[in-house]
Every structure is written in structure tokens, then in C-alpha cells.
Amino acid sequence: MSLSGLESLIKDCKRNPTVRLLRTESLTDETLSLPEREPRTHRSDIVEGSVLASHDVPKGGRSSFTHFLDGIERRRVLLYSDCIPVVWGYVAACVRRRSEDQLMCPVQALTCSEHGLYFPFELLSPTSFKRYEGLRVHDVRPLKGSETVSDNTFDVQRQAFNAVSNRRAEQEADLLQSWGAFSSDRDWLLVDGALSSSFRKGAQERVVGVIKSHLARYFEGDDYRLILNLKVGQRTSVFRPRVPNLEPVYSWYLRLHDDTGRDPTFGLVRLEACAEVGTLSMADEISAWLMAERSPLSLPDARWDRMIYPIYDCEQYLKALAPSRAHIEALVS
Amino acid sequence: MIDPSEKQTSELTQVGRVVATEQKPNTAYEFHFWTAVRSPVGIGTLVLVETSDVTVYGVVVEGWSFTDLASPLYDYIGLEGDPTTQPMTQRPEIRCYTAAVLRIEPEEPVQPVPVGPVYLADDAAVTRALRSDGYAEKTGVAVGAYQNGDIHCPVYLDAEFLLGPEAAHVNLTGVSGLATKTSSIEFLLQSIFASNVPEVACVCFNVKGHDMLFLDHASDVDSDHALASRYEELEISGLAETDRALYDALKVPCQPFANVRYFAPYKEDGYNLNTLRNNLEISGNVAPLAWGLTDVFKFAEVVLNRDDVDAKADALIQFINQQVINAKNGFDIGDNGPSIRVQTFADLERWFERVMKLMEGEGRDKGQDQYRTHHIATIRKVHNRLSNLVTRYKGLLVGDENRADLPWGSFEDRTVYVIDIAGMDAQGQDLVVTRVVNELREHLEKKTLGVEKCIVVVDELNKYAPSDGPETYLKKTLLEISERGRYLGLVLFSAQQFRSQVHKRIVGNSGTSIYGRMDMDELATPGYQVLTRAEREKLATLSKGQLMVRHPHFSQAIFVKFPRPNVLRGADGVRLFPTAADMTVEEVIFQEFKRLNPAVQRNQVREAVEQTGVESALEAFNRVKLGRPEDPMEAFRNTCRKRADRQQPGASTPHGFGAPAPVSLDDPFAD
Structure with a gap:
């Protein structure tokens, strides 16, 4: 990906005394700076049996996942124009295929990346930023519940960062749709993250989402304790989360690694698949595939207990393609 | 990933990309690159980096491979301690190589190697990388072929740096028994003889066994050859097609040496030659070596x-x-x-x-x-x-004037003079080597040898010129050749098993060094620390016919492959031409004269010998050989007759052949 547009912008900014170019801002990515979100509790309906129960996943077997989808983002406040922060964001997503010799390889048609500027058009005219080649300009909308964008620089920055994340989610959703047309009946796709995201247009067959964070929870009390007390190789009953405005999915929890002596969420993931009867019959099988995916480990990634290696591989692949921190720092310095 | 068979640019095959990191930066003399796992790149492969501004030629000197596994423990944990478990996903493996720079074009300014695509060197690139484009046509001597897959590119040494005057001498090192030292010397000599080098001869000392005793016979023969059935019967294996292809690629005629002359001292009996090449079928070009005071x-x-x-x-x-x-x-x-x-x-x-x-x-x-x-x-x-x-030194030294020596003054171009001293004791070998080398030096100094240059092949150099031990005359002679020989045209091709045990000034003065398979203990000595570990490992595992060459024009050592010389191996030679039993004086004389004139009858010789006695007949025989008369048999008979006349009662008995005078009992130093 060419950064010539960004380079031209930075050159112009260096000559423009009204623009404050940030030379010391560090580049952050999702893993280093997760958006601050509050834990939420949603309701759910158990669809496998009448009560939430733990089930032993069949041991052995091989995974049937053939494709894996993940995305990354990088962002930094690039400059202040008229005291409004302008965020530079890079987003990329890909689907990687596992070949018959068990090596991960790219699917060129299912790899995308872009970079752009994120700021509220309401506060800063986009006109002067639109002439740079390859540099897209994104509007930052007001926070939910407010009609206008705050000119508080911290709010603007946070909203811009969220906008970068949303753009990434859009890209992933687009790839997911493309994969549907691209795949064959024997292909299975494992997606990093929830299928029920607002950007994803519903769950598809042969697609499974794996959610590593547990900020959103769907059970309380004994059910919640049952989830946290799952043994390695156990899953919960399948349930249907009731999240407003999202396409329905079937979901269940699975313990990938032994959590003895560790946090109760260690090795605990939540899976999502399309809300169909077939999913119920395949919950054990899909869980077994996930168990098989534990090897190799995605160490040294800090989330290795919940991140399976092919997803880690996607992330490394995208990071390798992304502009390096050194490059960006060199441009602005 | 790059499929090595796919990406072709400018007829070069791209195999990798240069990488430079803070931990492993590129310099003007070394660069790093990665390749696909199945790429045809290995230690010794010649590659080039081509950018719009610069072309860099390099030779791979080190390689390493790794995955994204940060610790072996992660693999252990991931497989739950069971190594037989097959992980669902294979970790990506990267192959990285370090290449030492051979040449940069343009040569100025000297800058670090740029990041760019890496290609396999083709014939033209190999020639340029080794700078042989400047001399290959005129003074090139093929030492072997650089091989990579189907590529067989000739690697040339510069004769001016091989035989003088710019530099000279070759030193070969390699373990015994892998046909490295002797075979590579034989091929190099064939290549020199096939090159444009003017007037050059070679003197070889056969110091052990039968290695160099059949240089004038091919390793196999055509079906219509007189010896074809015996070759077949003895199952003498000829050259492989790959060897013949190498000969073609190197433009060296796939033939045995055309002109070879053998010399050997006598055995203690004074008339049978002390050599394994005494079969009557092939002993015609074996001459005695008999020296006088x-x-x-x-x-x-x-x-x-x-x-x-x-x-x-x-x-x-x-x-x-x-x-x-x-x-x-x-x-x-x-x-x-x-x-x-x-x-x-x-x-x-x-x-x-x-x-x-x-x-x-x-x-x-x-x-x-x-x-x-x-x-x-x-x-x-x-x-x-x-x-x-x-x-x-019975057999080598003679008491009378019946000397026999190398043809000093009439050495011939493209001729190999093999001196077989394998049957002599160490001191006798020392004497022969010392004297021959000194004579060569003196004749070349006076320009009276008959050829402009003479190559002296000395095996077991760590015996003749060890790094420690006494300063022998022979060691001094070899040192002088190695230091002054290139001006005289006297070139030393020396070989040994342990280079580290040879005098430093001799190996240091060798312009060209050739290494065959080496012993790991030898490679651990300080002299090999300039090589990377990978190069040392490769040296320890080289197969037959593979060599590493260092030459003044090559800024790095190059691995080459040379063909098995098309000469009969010593072991096959003695099977094809079995060593003959010792003959009587009469038989020796008869066989020699019969070789010169097939009409000679055995009874003619017998009569002459009976007439004058064995010792006298032998002296007469030697004298006749030296005189080279038109009718040797007749001259021999006349000489015997005269001697018989002198031996009539009253005539004094001549001094015994080679025998010392009786020693006085009063002599306190008598042994």
C-alpha cells in the first residue's frame, strides 16, 4: 500500500504554521489500546435443552476449519488543525486459507487494507484533506445520545478511534460476505470476533465466530457460575443471545485450556454460529474442532489461551503488511 | 511464497529478497536474504542482487531457518508433551541466508548491499562474479564447474596466478581415500595441458601405492580397443555420463595423458625396477633412475x-x-x-x-x-x-658411471614425468625429491630445462615440510620454491591431509588453495576460522568430486565439482597389468632389447651373458643403453665380448657394481 498521500500531507503540514503536526504520538493498535467499554449483560434463550448445562466435548479428531478471518487496526493522532485532532488510521483484514499441507496461505482476493484520516466534518472541513492520493477521509459522527459532536479534543479523539475500529469491522464484514460467494461446500470459516456484530449482515452457514472477551455476558447466578467453572474440554448448552438490533445467532461457551490456578476466564471462549437446527447438532463437533486448533499455541501472544494459532497467523500476516511504526515516525519527524 | 520455477526476470530466476534488520544489517561485504523453503539455494550457491543502480554478486556462506516459535517449551505445551501429535497448522518456516559479496558493479562507491530481489547466478553471472570474464579466454584454466541444479558453469583459474608470474602454486587439502587430492591434481593438470599455457611440463612424485602409475591409460576403452575384453572381464568401471558431461562443459578433452614418462630406481638387485609398473606390456616407458656421485x-x-x-x-x-x-x-x-x-x-x-x-x-x-x-x-x-x-641407497645410487637420470635439458611440453619412489624408504624418497627439485630449479634458472614452466607435484607435504620438526634440506628447498618459484616457472602443486601441519610459509605462498572433504578436527584448527561454520560443515561432508577453491581472483571461496579424471585408477591398473615377478638379468636384458627390436632372440642374450658373467653383462647393458646405438643388441654383444677378453686370467677384476670397498678393521668408524 502506498503512503505517498500521507507523505504529501505531512509535507504540507510542515509548511503550514496553523497545523500542529504531532511528532511524538505513538502508534497504537487494538491489542495495545482496547476501547474503553463497560461490561454489559444481555438476556438469552437456551435452545439446547431446557437449562444451561455443561457437556463434554468428544476428544480427538481433526479440525475442519479451512479458512480464518481477522483484521487489525492502527491509529494515531496525526495533527491538530484548528485545535481539532485529526486521527490517521490504518485498517486491514484478511481471510487466510489452510492448505492441505497444513500451511497457512493468503487468499489474495480476500485481503484488503486502507488508511485514512478520521475527524468530525462538522468541526473541520474535509475539503483540504481530500486531495491526497490513497488517503481516505472519514467523518466522525456524534456519540450515541447526542446530536452534535463535542469539540472536546479528548472526546473527538475517542470518537475517531472508535470510527477506525468501526471501519475495520466494516472491512471484516465485507470480507465475510465475499467469502460466502468464494467458498465451497466443504469450506468452513472461523472468524475472530462475534458474528452478531452490527456490521455483519447475519450469520452464514459454515461460519463460526470465536469471541475472546467476556465484557458482554448472557447469564447470571448459577448459570454464570457454571460457565466460569467449565472444565477443559467442556462446553455449555447452546443458547440464543437476545441482543437488540442484531441478527440472531446460536452461541455456547467452551473451555479450551485448564484454568487451574488462573483467572476463571482463562481459556474460555464463546462461539457463535448461525441460528439453525444444524448448529445444534454440530455444537459438539465444532467444539471438538476448536479443541483440535489448540495446537500449535499462539504464544507469545498474551491472549494465547483464547486465540487459536490460525487467527494469530492472520494477525501476524496483516501486521507484516502494515506500515511500520518506524516508517510513520520517520515521516512525521 | 515464491515458487522457484515461476518468477523469471531477464532470464534470471528470482529466488529470494534481500532483508536487512537492525540486528543483522547488510554491509558492503555481506548481505542477508530469505527464500522459499523449497528454493534451490544452499551453502556455496552463487546469487546476485540486481537493482536499477547496482548489481551485487555473492556466494552463500551461511544459512539458518526458523519459525515463529519463540520457545521450544511452547511447542511442548501445545502438543501436550506428545511429539507424535500432529498440529492442525504448520508454523511458517523461513529460510534465511547470508551471502558474502564477491563483486559489486559498479565497484565505486563501496556501499552496503541494497535491498532488492535475489536471483540465482547463471553462466554469465558466475563468470562475472568470479571476475573470470577478464581472463577466461586468454589465460583461463578450468578447475571445475560451479553446479546448481542443471547449471554447470565452468570456473576458471587464471594461469598467471596459477603458474606465475603474478602468483603461483596450488595447495590441496583433504582426507585420504576419497579420490580428492590425486584426482583433482590429475584433472587440473589435464586442464592446464588443454589450456593456452605455453610450454609446461610436470614432475610427479608417486610416493605411495600405485596412484599415478597409469596416467597414460583411460579409465575405460571403446569396444573395439585391444584391451576392451580385459576391461570388461575385470569390471573396470569407466567414467559416468555426468563426468563426461563435465568434461564437455569445461572444454577439457576427456582423455588420459598423452605423454607420460615413468622413472623408478632399481631394486637392490640392481636390475629390476622398483615399481609396480613393471608389467612388460606397459613398462616400455619406464626408465631407471640411477645416480652417481x-x-x-x-x-x-x-x-x-x-x-x-x-x-x-x-x-x-x-x-x-x-x-x-x-x-x-x-x-x-x-x-x-x-x-x-x-x-x-x-x-x-x-x-x-x-x-x-x-x-x-x-x-x-x-x-x-x-x-x-x-x-x-x-x-x-x-x-x-x-x-x-x-x-x-642400493638401487638408486650406483658406484660406477652407469647413471640414468631424468632428461634434463630436453623436457617436453605437455609431458608428465612420474618418478615412482613409493618403494623407497623415507630417506631415499627425501634424496630423490630434494635432488629433482633442485635440478629443476637450477635448469629453470638457466632456462635450460626444455620448457618454460614445470609443475612439481608433491603429496604428503606434511611429511616433507612439516610446520614443526627439524629444518631439513628438503624443507628449505620446498620453502624456496614456494617463495621464489613463481619467478622461475617452478610451480609447486602440493597436497596433504592436514594443512595445519604444513609449514605456514608454504601454504601461505600458495596462490590457489583447494580443499576436499576435511576432517572435523582439522577444521577446528585456527587456520579455518575465516570460514563460516556452515562452510566448515560443508567441507566436512563434501562428496567425491566436490572441492572448495580459493584463488586470488575470487574474493570468497567457491565450491566446484570436477570430473573423475579419465585415467586408469591405480587399483584397476594393477589388476589390468599385474605386477610382474622379478626377472633374471638375462630376462631383463632380453626384454629390453626385444622391446627395441622384436627380432632379438633370447639365446643371443644368453650367449653374451654367459660369455662375460652376470655383473659384467649388466654393466655392458647399462652402457649400451646410455649410448643408444642403432643396433643395441649388436653393441651389447660386442661390449660383452670385449669385457670377456679383458677378464682372461691376469686381468684385474672390476669393482663390484655398487658395492663399497672392503672396510679396514682398523677403522674405528666402521659400522
Whole structure:
């Protein structure tokens, strides 16, 4: 990906005394700076049996996942124009295929990346930023519940960062749709993250989402304790989360690694698949595939207990393609 | 990933990309690149980096491979301690290589190697990388082929740096038994003879076994050849097609040496040659090596025990050498007898006899204890040691004038002179090598050898010129050749198993160094620390026919493959031409004359020998050979007849062949 547009912008900014170019801002990515979100509790309906129960996943077997989808983002406040922060964001997503010799390889048609500027058009005219080649300009909308964008620089920055994340989610959703047309009946796709995201247009067959964070929870009390007390190789009953405005999915929890002596969420993931009867019959099988995916480990990634290696591989692949921190720092310095 | 068979640019195959990191930056002399796992790149592969501004040629000297696994423990945990578990996903493996820069174009300014695509070197690139584009046509000598897959690119040495005057000498190192040293020397000689090098001959010392005794016979023959059935019967394996292809690629004729002459001393009997090449079918070009007093006296310190040659003895030896042996009109002993010309050991014996008689005899000098300032004890000691030489080196040294030597002054171009000293003891070998090398040096200095350049092949150099041990005459001679030989045209091709045990000045003066498979212990010595570990590992595992070459034009060592020489291997040679049993004098003479004239009858020889006796007949035979008459048989018969006449009662018995005079019981130094 060419950064010539960004380079031209930075050159112009260096000559423009009204623009404050940030030379010391560090580049952050999702893993280093997760958006601050509050834990939420949603309701759910158990669809496998009448009560939430733990089930032993069949041991052995091989995974049937053939494709894996993940995305990354990088962002930094690039400059202040008229005291409004302008965020530079890079987003990329890909689907990687596992070949018959068990090596991960790219699917060129299912790899995308872009970079752009994120700021509220309401506060800063986009006109002067639109002439740079390859540099897209994104509007930052007001926070939910407010009609206008705050000119508080911290709010603007946070909203811009969220906008970068949303753009990434859009890209992933687009790839997911493309994969549907691209795949064959024997292909299975494992997606990093929830299928029920607002950007994803519903769950598809042969697609499974794996959610590593547990900020959103769907059970309380004994059910919640049952989830946290799952043994390695156990899953919960399948349930249907009731999240407003999202396409329905079937979901269940699975313990990938032994959590003895560790946090109760260690090795605990939540899976999502399309809300169909077939999913119920395949919950054990899909869980077994996930168990098989534990090897190799995605160490040294800090989330290795919940991140399976092919997803880690996607992330490394995208990071390798992304502009390096050194490059960006060199441009602005 | 790059599929090596896919990406072709400008007819070059791209195999990798240069990478530079803070931990492993590129320099002007070294760069790093990665390749696909199945890429045809390995240690010794020649590659080039091509950008719009610069082309860099390099040779791969190190390689490493790794995955994204940060710790082996992660793999252990991931597989739950069971190594037989098959992970669902294979970690990506990267192959990285370090290449040492051979050449950068343009050569100025000298800058670090840029990041860019890496290609496999093709023929043209190999030639440019090794700078042989400047000399290959004119003075190139093929040493082998750089091989990568189907690529067989000739690698040329520059004759001006191989045979002088710019640099000279070749040193070969390799373990024994892998046909490395001898075979590579033989091929290199074939290549030199096939090149444009003017007037060059070669002297080889066959110091062990039968390695170089069949250089004039091919490793296999056509079906219509007279020996074809015997080759087949003995299952003598010829050259492989790959070897022949290499010969073609290197433009060296796939033939045995056309001109080879063999020399060997006699056995102790004085008439059978001390060589394994004595089968009558092929012994025609084997000539005897028989030296007299004047040949070896100046090498007295080689032939005498070092402990014997003290200052007094040395003074007497010098006196004899300068004033007795070299006296133009003979030496006047001072005993009122005639002047004596000392040219043979027999003459010297007579000289000693007269001197001793003078000192001990009846005359006015009776009882004197000094002769020309030399004490009688010294004279007796030197007499004793010198008179023993003919016995000690029996077969090589002759007491009379029937000498036989190399054709000094008439050496021929593209001819190999093999001196078989394998059957001699160590001291005898030392004497032969020392004298031959000195004669070569002297003749080349005077430009009277017959050829402009002469290559001397010396195996087992760590025996003749060890890094430690005494300063022998031979070691000094070899050192002098290695330091001055290139100006004279005297070139040393030396070989040994352990380079580290050879005198540093000899290996240091070798312009070209060739390494075959090496012993790991030897590779651990300091002399090999300039090589990377991977290169050392490769050296320890080289297969037959593979060599590593260092040459002044190559800024890095290059691995090449050379064909098995198209000469009959020694082991096959002795099967094809079995070593003959020792013959009688009569048989030796008959076979020699029959070779010269097939009409010669055995009874003619028998009659002549019976007429004059065995020893006398042998002397007559030697004399006739030296004279090279038109009808040798007739000349031999005449000589025998004359000798028989002289041997009639009353005639004195000639001195025994090679036998020393009886030693006085009064001589305190007698052994």
C-alpha cells in the first residue's frame, strides 16, 4: 500500500504554521489500546435443552476449519488543525486459507487494507484533506445520545478511534460476505470476533465466530457460575443471545485450556454460529474442532489461551503488511 | 511464497529478497536474504542482487531457518508433551541466508548491499562474479564447474596466478581415500595441458601405492580397443555420463595423458625396477633412475645422518665436493701418483684409499694425522659414511658411471614425468625429491630445462615440510620454491591431509588453495576460522568430486565439482597389468632389447651373458643403453665380448657394481 498521500500531507503540514503536526504520538493498535467499554449483560434463550448445562466435548479428531478471518487496526493522532485532532488510521483484514499441507496461505482476493484520516466534518472541513492520493477521509459522527459532536479534543479523539475500529469491522464484514460467494461446500470459516456484530449482515452457514472477551455476558447466578467453572474440554448448552438490533445467532461457551490456578476466564471462549437446527447438532463437533486448533499455541501472544494459532497467523500476516511504526515516525519527524 | 520455477526476470530466476534488520544489517561485504523453503539455494550457491543502480554478486556462506516459535517449551505445551501429535497448522518456516559479496558493479562507491530481489547466478553471472570474464579466454584454466541444479558453469583459474608470474602454486587439502587430492591434481593438470599455457611440463612424485602409475591409460576403452575384453572381464568401471558431461562443459578433452614418462630406481638387485609398473606390456616407458656421485654429493646433508655431519665432517665434505670432485684436470693427492678424476663412488673410494695410504703408508708422510688440515679420524669417519651410501641407497645410487637420470635439458611440453619412489624408504624418497627439485630449479634458472614452466607435484607435504620438526634440506628447498618459484616457472602443486601441519610459509605462498572433504578436527584448527561454520560443515561432508577453491581472483571461496579424471585408477591398473615377478638379468636384458627390436632372440642374450658373467653383462647393458646405438643388441654383444677378453686370467677384476670397498678393521668408524 502506498503512503505517498500521507507523505504529501505531512509535507504540507510542515509548511503550514496553523497545523500542529504531532511528532511524538505513538502508534497504537487494538491489542495495545482496547476501547474503553463497560461490561454489559444481555438476556438469552437456551435452545439446547431446557437449562444451561455443561457437556463434554468428544476428544480427538481433526479440525475442519479451512479458512480464518481477522483484521487489525492502527491509529494515531496525526495533527491538530484548528485545535481539532485529526486521527490517521490504518485498517486491514484478511481471510487466510489452510492448505492441505497444513500451511497457512493468503487468499489474495480476500485481503484488503486502507488508511485514512478520521475527524468530525462538522468541526473541520474535509475539503483540504481530500486531495491526497490513497488517503481516505472519514467523518466522525456524534456519540450515541447526542446530536452534535463535542469539540472536546479528548472526546473527538475517542470518537475517531472508535470510527477506525468501526471501519475495520466494516472491512471484516465485507470480507465475510465475499467469502460466502468464494467458498465451497466443504469450506468452513472461523472468524475472530462475534458474528452478531452490527456490521455483519447475519450469520452464514459454515461460519463460526470465536469471541475472546467476556465484557458482554448472557447469564447470571448459577448459570454464570457454571460457565466460569467449565472444565477443559467442556462446553455449555447452546443458547440464543437476545441482543437488540442484531441478527440472531446460536452461541455456547467452551473451555479450551485448564484454568487451574488462573483467572476463571482463562481459556474460555464463546462461539457463535448461525441460528439453525444444524448448529445444534454440530455444537459438539465444532467444539471438538476448536479443541483440535489448540495446537500449535499462539504464544507469545498474551491472549494465547483464547486465540487459536490460525487467527494469530492472520494477525501476524496483516501486521507484516502494515506500515511500520518506524516508517510513520520517520515521516512525521 | 515464491515458487522457484515461476518468477523469471531477464532470464534470471528470482529466488529470494534481500532483508536487512537492525540486528543483522547488510554491509558492503555481506548481505542477508530469505527464500522459499523449497528454493534451490544452499551453502556455496552463487546469487546476485540486481537493482536499477547496482548489481551485487555473492556466494552463500551461511544459512539458518526458523519459525515463529519463540520457545521450544511452547511447542511442548501445545502438543501436550506428545511429539507424535500432529498440529492442525504448520508454523511458517523461513529460510534465511547470508551471502558474502564477491563483486559489486559498479565497484565505486563501496556501499552496503541494497535491498532488492535475489536471483540465482547463471553462466554469465558466475563468470562475472568470479571476475573470470577478464581472463577466461586468454589465460583461463578450468578447475571445475560451479553446479546448481542443471547449471554447470565452468570456473576458471587464471594461469598467471596459477603458474606465475603474478602468483603461483596450488595447495590441496583433504582426507585420504576419497579420490580428492590425486584426482583433482590429475584433472587440473589435464586442464592446464588443454589450456593456452605455453610450454609446461610436470614432475610427479608417486610416493605411495600405485596412484599415478597409469596416467597414460583411460579409465575405460571403446569396444573395439585391444584391451576392451580385459576391461570388461575385470569390471573396470569407466567414467559416468555426468563426468563426461563435465568434461564437455569445461572444454577439457576427456582423455588420459598423452605423454607420460615413468622413472623408478632399481631394486637392490640392481636390475629390476622398483615399481609396480613393471608389467612388460606397459613398462616400455619406464626408465631407471640411477645416480652417481656427482649427482648426489652436494646433497650430502640429505643423505648423511645429521649427527654425522659435524663441522669437521662438513668441512671435509665441502673440500671433496669443491676441490676433488670438481677438479677439472683431476686431483693431485700428493702421493707422487697420477692425478685422480673423481666422478663416481668407485673413484671416490680409490681417492680415499690413496689418501689413507699416504697417511698410514711407508712414505715420508708416514704417521701424519692430518691431510690438508683434515684429521685422519674425520677422514675415516667421512670415508665410512660415504662408502656406505651406495649400500644404503642400493638401487638408486650406483658406484660406477652407469647413471640414468631424468632428461634434463630436453623436457617436453605437455609431458608428465612420474618418478615412482613409493618403494623407497623415507630417506631415499627425501634424496630423490630434494635432488629433482633442485635440478629443476637450477635448469629453470638457466632456462635450460626444455620448457618454460614445470609443475612439481608433491603429496604428503606434511611429511616433507612439516610446520614443526627439524629444518631439513628438503624443507628449505620446498620453502624456496614456494617463495621464489613463481619467478622461475617452478610451480609447486602440493597436497596433504592436514594443512595445519604444513609449514605456514608454504601454504601461505600458495596462490590457489583447494580443499576436499576435511576432517572435523582439522577444521577446528585456527587456520579455518575465516570460514563460516556452515562452510566448515560443508567441507566436512563434501562428496567425491566436490572441492572448495580459493584463488586470488575470487574474493570468497567457491565450491566446484570436477570430473573423475579419465585415467586408469591405480587399483584397476594393477589388476589390468599385474605386477610382474622379478626377472633374471638375462630376462631383463632380453626384454629390453626385444622391446627395441622384436627380432632379438633370447639365446643371443644368453650367449653374451654367459660369455662375460652376470655383473659384467649388466654393466655392458647399462652402457649400451646410455649410448643408444642403432643396433643395441649388436653393441651389447660386442661390449660383452670385449669385457670377456679383458677378464682372461691376469686381468684385474672390476669393482663390484655398487658395492663399497672392503672396510679396514682398523677403522674405528666402521659400522
